[in-house]
Amino acid sequence: MDTTFILSFLQDLQANNEKAWMDEHRSRYQTARQQFIDLVGYILGELSIDDESLRGLNPKDCIFRINRDIRFSKNKSPYKNNFGAAMAEGGKKTDQALYYLHLQPNDESFIAGGIYQPPPPVLAKVRQEIDYNPGELKTITDAPDFKRYFGEIQGAALKRAPKGYEPDHPNIELLKLKDYLVMHKLTDKQVTSQQFPATTVKIFQSMQPFLGYLNVAVS
Numbered sequence: 001m002d003t004t005f006i007l008s009f010l011q012d013l014q015a016n017n018e019k020a021w022m023d024e025h026r027s028r029y030q031t032a033r034q035q036f037i038d039l040v041g042y043i044l045g046e047l048s049i050d051d052e053s054l055r056g057l058n059p060k061d062c063i064f065r066i067n068r069d070i071r072f073s074k075n076k077s078p079y080k081n082n083f084g085a086a087m088a089e090g091g092k093k094t095d096q097a098l099y100y101l102h103l104q105p106n107d108e109s110f111i112a113g114g115i116y117q118p119p120p121p122v123l124a125k126v127r128q129e130i131d132y133n134p135g136e137l138k139t140i141t142d143a144p145d146f147k148r149y150f151g152e153i154q155g156a157a158l159k160r161a162p163k164g165y166e167p168d169h170p171n172i173e174l175l176k177l178k179d180y181l182v183m184h185k186l187t188d189k190q191v192t193s194q195q196f197p198a199t200t201v202k203i204f205q206s207m208q209p210f211l212g213y214l215n216v217a218v219s
Contacts, residue, residue, distance in 0.1 A: 001042060006083060047201065047208075057091060066080050081104060087099040096215050100112040107187045111184045112182065114207075127165070154181050157177050
């Protein structure tokens with residue numbers, strides 16, 4: 001799990017984002033990708049001790065393709081300058097709350113989790129859970145490790161109260177959210193440290209109660 005090698009490759013790809021360069025450095029890409037697969041495999045193994053939904057999950061089913069979809073984009077660079085993995089039951093193609101790892105050079109890496117742009121029925125279920133059971137969520141978000149790593153729940157939000165909720169609802173700011181996400185940003189120095197895999201697991205473990213709360217809501 002050589003994260004220094006991963007960031008070095010992605011840094012060079014960012015400066016040479018074209019097919020000819022990638023073809024010439026295909027073996028470097030394959031090595032960097034395997035290092036990322038190994039990292040995700042380690043994380044899954046550690047998280048699955050407490051999260052049964054991750055047991056037996058193949059790391060390759062969690063990792064996003066490096067090729068960009070350029071059909072509707074003004075940016076015609078063919079490759080992403082990052083490696084990303086979404087970890088949840090079913091891999092990256094899931095409707096559940098997920099763990100997300102994003103490695104990108106120049107201090108653009110981060111650890112995140114939650115539900116991003118859920119369809120209206122799923123969003124309605126999460127809002128209903130917050131309305132019915134706000135105490136449990138507050139206990140989760142008040143936990144010292146949660147505050148230390150994530151601060152607060154974030155995401156795009158409505159300007160007004162969602163339909164069915166009063167503007168003076170005690171948890172209206174949470175109910176206005178259209179995503180339910182937490183994020184912890186990482187520097188290149190943190191990503192390339194020897195402690196990074198273990199630290200990543202610890203940060204993901206601190207979000208497990210939050211993901212569990214969301215998954216109860218949508219199940």
